[in-house]
Every structure is written in C-alpha cells, then in structure tokens.
Amino acid sequence: MPVHESDVCVIGGGITAAMLIERLAELKPGLRITAVEAGRSIFDRENRGTYHRRALEYGEHPWHDDYIEDQQAKGMISMTMAVGGQALHWGGACNRFSEEDLRLKSMYGLAYDWPLEWNELETYYVDAERRLHVAGDPSPYPEDRRSAPYPQPAMPLSYNLQVLKKWAEQSGMKFSPLPLSRNIDKPHGGRGACGLYDTCGDVCPTGARYSPDYTYQQLIAAKKVTLHDRMLVRKLVLADGNDTIVAAHGYHQDRPTEVTEYRARWFVLASGQCWSPHLLLLSATSRFPNGLANRSGLVGRYMNGHKFISAQAMIDEETFPGQNMAHSLISREYFRCAADTPFVRHDTRVWESAAGKEPRLRSADGRLMLGDELLTEWRSRALKGSSVRLRAYYDSHPSADSRLTLDPSSKNRYGDPMPKIERQLDAAALAREGATMHHVTAVFERLARASNGRLVSKPVNSSYWDHPAGGCRMGADPATSVCDSYGRSHDHENLFVIGAPTLPTGGVTNGTLTFVAVSLRSADRLAQLT
C-alpha cells in the first residue's frame, strides 16, 4: 500500500483549499502539505481560447472530464469535480454577507447566531478580497463598513448598466457595480487582464476572472503543496484508542483496487458542502456509528444556501444587449430589516437582457419570414425599449431536516452510497414564503415603474438553492454544532472542516467570498496549532 506522510493533508481541491494552503504556506514555510482531489487537474491554459470558442459555438462544456460519472449527488447544483472545483467556472461575484447574517437569532429571534464576531470576519473579507484581487466600489450604504478599500476600483459599468443604474435608482434604492474577482485592466497573479468575452461563468480565456487552478499551479511550482489528483478519499481512519484521525484512504481512478494511505498530523476537509459531510458519514466506525465528527448528530443537517426570485421587466430606456451581460448591479437596501417590520432580507440584482428580443422565424400570424423581412421584424421588437433581468436572493433558513443523507439506491463503483441532499426551510422561513414573494414582487414592480415599465410575467421562485452551504455547522456548543468557529471538529482534535459546510446559514447574496474568508480564518488557527 502506497503511503504518503505530511504535516497537513487537505482533502478537496477547490477554492477554499487553495486559499487555505496559500495562507498556511505563508504562515508556516516548510510545512509539508498534501492536497488530495478526486477529480483531475485541468491545467492546459493554452487551449482555453479554443474551449471558449467551442463552448460558444457548440455549447460544449469547456472543462473536459471535470466530472466523475458515478460520483454524483442528488440535489447537487454542479457536476464539477476537478482541481479548482466549481470556482473553475464561477462568475467571480464577491459580495460580503452583512453583520445581520451572523446575528439572526439575537437580532430577530430567527435561525442561529454564528460563533464569531463580524469585526473579525471583516478582516478576513479584506484578506480574501486581496487574494482574489476583487474589483469593487464602496457600498453606498454606510452600514456596509469596510476596514480597507477593494484592491481594484469596480469593473466599469457598460453603457447599458449606466442606463439601468439611472433607471433603477429612481426607485429610491441605491445600486453599485457587483464586486468581481477579475483583473480589470492589467494582468495580476499570473492571470491576464479582462477581454470582456462575457463568458466568465463558463470559461475565461485570459484568466482575468480568478480561477483556483492558477493558484494550485503556483503553489506546486513553488513546492508549497504536493497535489494528488484523481484520488478519491473514501474513508478517514481513526487512531486505535483515541479520537484523532491518523489517515485518509484514497483510491486512484486508474488503480481502483489499491488503497493509498495519507498520514498526517492534521487533516482538513475542504470538499464543499456535499462531499465533506458525505465523507464524514461514510467514515462511520463502531465508536462513531453515525459517522465521524457526528456526536451531535448534525453532520449533514442544516443544509443551507438561499432560494431566489427572478423576473423580467420591459422598460422604455434604450440599451444594446450583449455589451457586458456577465456584469450586473447590486443593491444592499434589503440586507437589513428593521425590528418592527415583518422579517424579509434579500439582495436585488439587475442585468441587461435580450429576453424576448431574439430573432424569430415566423411572424405573429405564422408567416415564414426571410432575410430582410426577418431582420425588420426583429428590429421592430429589439429596438422597442429594453428587457431587464431582475433577481433577489432571499434569506432561506434551513431546518434541522434540511439534510444530506447516504442514498442506498445510488452507489459509486466501490459500492459507497452517494449523497442525497433535500433542503427544507425551517418553520418560520416556510411561514413567510408568501410574504417574501409579495415583498420582492413589489420591489421589482417599483423598479420597473420608473420608466413606464412593467414586469413581463409574474416573478418566479427558484427550483434550487444557490450557493449551497451547511452540513457541518460551526458553533460554540458541541451539542448543537459539528465544529468550532475555526472549523475544528468538536470530536476530533486534529480534524478541520473548512468553508461552505461550516456556515450555519447561507446569507442573502453570493457565498464564495464568505467561504474563502472563513477558510482563511481556519488557516490562521491551524497555523497556530502546527
């Protein structure tokens, strides 16, 4: 059996692992760190232009073989399993949560308070923004205080977004450019500058949008980490006679019958909200029959994220769809809720859109249109006002029964049951669903009204929860949480769970920056201990 020894074994190769390793290597030079990732490394940057073109022209997935067909979860929102994880193809949105997210129980009597102080988390937001080279402007809401400016000014607004900002602010709400992890006008961190291909969420040909594969390549080149990819860790192994973890057992995709043992002083689970709790549940022993780190019974519970409401509006303003469809405006007006009003919290986002303005083959009366006639009819719709895309992520507090469980009906090649995630709102959140929809619809209608606009159809609720998190929530009390505020397991002193799984609640805006911030905090704690 091949055996690899290190000081720290990180299981998972996504953005939080990349950030934790980078930080650890800075704080503890010489620390032997091994990262083990089930998926493959996709480091062929030289082909990214071609993949980008083919994604646009043919709809091909630009990240070849970034999934493992028999290693999939029900209820998971992305199939990607590769070095870099889902941040290979994220949009780069870097919104902060607000102080209220950490104080829901004490401020509103809802959900659960996080076991850390906002002021401390804020310093890790600053570090996360520096590492991700975020471009943003200060929030127009003074409550969104910052201790340091963004590393870059915001991505400039396109002409379309300038028009839409003027329109949207007639509602009385204040909007800002979405903070983005993107090199705006010059290369940085080994990555190129933005060429506005507008395909950030698929693939960035220049690397302007932060992607963890760059960080891994840099860490590997500097010998700060040893990366073992295509190696699925199926089990964490306990020491005989005590509760420390002594090893992780991995299986390489090309050697499915051979166990590779990873021994380390410290283990860090960085496999995201799905695969981190899954591995803990899979690693059950006679002493931990419900899974490791699970004396509380909460591993795989309180799966969170946030639901969202979407709508399209038509307004009189003139825009030119296609200028910068990946960029958007955000309002943090409803990040806070007064104590004496019905509880509702959400972000509000605005994008340019071409919805309803696509070319058509037939006229309204069914006549086949050709050439100039088709173009004329297209123009008659396209040039008449503008379509606007609206969306609100809203507070969706999970119940304890919002769960990840092992699904015996779905197994991988080794016979391991795969995860099944079924999210559920807690009773209070469920009770206010109607009121939340009513409130968000009113906000969208208020926005639309400013330019003789209207909502094209009734706003719709999402079929899934975005920016999923939870499953190993943090807390001070081992009876009601899986790990402490640093992600250190209450049950196993040398085991950390980092990033998304540790979040008790999912906030009302994109989660990645927060996943990174709490992981950097975990790195600091781990560095103190090693």
Place this chain on the structure above:
Amino acid sequence: MKRRRAIQTLATAAAALPLLRVPLEAQQLSSDHVFVLRDVAATVLPSSIGRKGQDEAVDDFLRWIREYKDGVPLSHGYGEPRLVKSGPSPAPGYASQIASLQAAAKARGGRFGALPLEDRRALLDEAFKAADVRALPGRPDGKHVVADLMAHYFRSSAANDLCYNARIGRNTYRAIRVTTVRPQPLAAQAAGPKPQAR
C-alpha cells in the same frame, strides 16, 4: 435547357472560386450543393450584408459543420445539472434537403433564386413544415439545412450588431472602455435600411 446549362456553368465556375473551397466530407455536400446554398442564402439572409457577407455567412456555417464533433459533453448546466452529449452531426441530411429544394424549385420553373419571392417562401415553408421546423433553432440541429443556416447567422454576434445597428461585439474580445459608451453605429453599407427610430 439554356437555363440549366447556365446553372451548370455557374456551378462549375463557382466550385473553383476560393469562397467555395470549404472542405466538407464528400458524402455530405458537393460543390453543387454549396452553390445552391449560396443561392438560397441570398433570399434568407439580409440583403444589407451584401453578396460577400452572405457568402461569408455560408462559409462560416460550413466551417461550423466541418468542425462539429459528436459525443462531446455539453455544458452540464448549473442548478439542476445533467450530463448531455452532442448528438450526431446535423449535416448528413443536408444534401438530400438541398436536392429536394432544388428539384422543387425546378418544378416551379428554375433556379431557386430566380423564382418570385412568394414562390421561394412557399417552397421553404413547405420544406420547413415537412421537417417540423417551427422556430429558429438555437443551434443548427439538422432538421433543415436552410433553417440551420439562418439560425447560424441570425444568432451570431454580427447579426446582433446588424439588428441594433451598433458595434456591440457580443462575446468578442473588446477593451472595457469600448463598452462604457453608447456603441458606435455600423458603417452605412453594412447597416442597411435605417432602423426605425425608438
């Protein structure tokens, strides 16, 4: 007879032109087929892009077909992902579709492009209905070569620019500063008829 000979001569000559040197697999489209496709393109693509622009649109469509790969994973999607692979090339039916169109045009009196517009529309309408083409496809799907050519062009960044008479350049490399101002109008000859005022 005279017309047929003229068409044959044109087809032979056209096959030698650089614009027609689009290497498709022999069993898919011959130079005669490509010639007919160019003839049809003059009807189904905007006149304002000119004959040259229409030929370029056909060339780009043929390149797209040539570079098509089947069995390749498509974007998994986000939210409710699933593994879908690209289907077989849409091209195998194209030759027979073009031949049918050519035969139908001949039955109405000659070359497709020489027929009255309403006859051309009727021919395509009939062909599209037979092929169950109800809307412009998102991407060429093989139901009918002409609908696929139209989709390939009208869903392009160039067509978007033409529609708005503006240099938007959707999904193309651009300096950020270019997008921060109202896009410039296209050159007069490319824009065609002036769009109606908004």
